[in-house]
Amino acid sequence: MEARTLIADRGEFVDALQLLRKGHVLVRVSDQAGGCVLDGGTLYRSYEPLKQFGLIDEFHNPDGFPSASYYRLTPRGREFAERACTEWRRRPVWKRLAVRLTG
Numbered sequence: 001m002e003a004r005t006l007i008a009d010r011g012e013f014v015d016a017l018q019l020l021r022k023g024h025v026l027v028r029v030s031d032q033a034g035g036c037v038l039d040g041g042t043l044y045r046s047y048e049p050l051k052q053f054g055l056i057d058e059f060h061n062p063d064g065f066p067s068a069s070y071y072r073l074t075p076r077g078r079e080f081a082e083r084a085c086t087e088w089r090r091r092p093v094w095k096r097l098a099v100r101l102t103g
Helices: 010-021 047-052 075-090 093-102
Strands: 026-028 036-038 041-043 056-059 069-073
Touching: 010 036, 010 041, 010 047, 010 069, 010 075, 010 093, 026 047, 069 075
Parallel strands: none
Antiparallel strands: 026 036, 026 069, 036 041, 056 069
C-alpha cells in the first residue's frame, strides 16, 4: 500500500465496495476521470485507491469489449469490504451524510 494514496471521495469508495461485494464488475474504459463504470454508474475517484490498496484485480472477460478492462474484488478486497461496509452501516445517518457532502 502506498503511503500517498488518498481516498478523495469516501462515499463513492464505500458504494463501490458494496457493489463489488455483491458481485458487480468494475469496467474501465479510459485512464481519465470518469473512465470507470460500476453497475451503470460512473466512478470518478475510487478506481486508483481500490487498485493501489490491492482490493481489486483485473480479470479476463471473453464476453467483454477488447478495449475495456474488467475488475473484481481480490480476497483481500473482499475481507476489507466486509469490514468497511459493516463499519459504514454502524455510523449514524447524519455522519454518513456528512461524509457524502465533504468527501
